[in-house]
Amino acid sequence: MAALDSTLDSIWLPYTQMANTPPPQMAVATQGVRISLADGRELIDGTSSWWTACHGYNHPHIREAVSHQLEVMPHVMFGGLVHEPALRLASRLAALLPGDLERVFFTDSGSVAVEVALKMARQYWINGGQPKRQRIIHFRHSYHGDTFATMAICDPEEGMHTRFADAMPKEIMAELPTTETSHAAFDQCLALHAHEVAAVIIEPLVQGAGGMKMHDAQTLTRVAASCARHNVLLIADEIMTGFGRTGRLFACEEAEITPDIICLSKALTGGTLALAATVARRHIFAAFLSDDPAAALMHGPTFMANPLACAAAHASLDLFTQEPRLAQVAAIELQLKDELAPCRQFTNVSDVRVKGAIGVVEMRGEINLTAYRTRFAELGVWVRPFGNVIYLMPPFIISQEDLRMLTNAVVRVVSEYAGDN
């Protein structure tokens, strides 16, 4: 473990039992796909810093855009004032998103973007005279955030939030309709609950922090069809999948569905600044227009639509057209499929799956996360397994050689532990 230059005595770390976890690594610089540590080592990043840095680190185009905005107006409140970076970003997102997803509400984190989506969905029914429609249906293996309303729509078995079970609203967990039979069951669930349900929320194609589970476009089509049939709103949480990660700019495109509300964040600024967006379709927004002031959406984070973050998001969107991002994702997908396949031979591996620039090796049973993480760092890669999954979500600009370093490290570590299960 790297020696830390300064003390950890004042810091509270995320998702960490600080009584017995070895200290974290000290990062001092980033460049491209590499993270430099204080002890002089460089790690190839297989996580894109929690799935954000899709263009790699320190991309000059993003740096220039942020530097320019820093000179002009780093921040200004968004109440009573607007600014060009936010207005233009909203219209750019509206133009890129499917259908009439066109009304953009900016926040500063994914969890809050989901909170806003839940508030929009619930208030849509309140404003429409159906105030009993407040519950939310989510799916097994879902993850939608760490705040109270979003914890309530995470799969409780996934474990992070079980301590709060009594403090959370009781929502409804359904199985993904991956087959015709399970579609019938899901449709029945909606028929039974529609009168009390505001919305169904789904992570399209790939469920992230709840276990990196994947489903096909048809499953998504079934969910959308049932929602339409029973007049239940559909929220797509594309915080992880948005901006190319699954192969299209947005995962919903693959199933040609238009959710009523979509949540975006992680790669929105290319991993440089905190920004999130909740985007609603025209009819959702229309339900908030009235002579009644109480019908308005009462939400407004202090730093919403931060101009620096909007500038970074503009630059990030530019890069999706100036550089061949989606072609890079397609190449990464092929390479991941090819080079992670050898993991299948090990008895401690239960599944290997790939979608876009996401490669997952699922292990049988619990794994010693600390040991695995330490071993990956020793091999010169930044790979952070959680639960029983080892995953790679590299920056899209990664070279073939660097990606091979990542996949080799995964195969090697899995093989080293193969005897243990």
Ligand SMILES: *Cc1c(COP(=O)(O)O)cnc(C)c1O
């Ligand atoms: C990360 C994530 C969130 C939460 O975003 P934060 O910025 O960490 O609050 C919500 N939904 C999905 C699908 C995510 O991947």
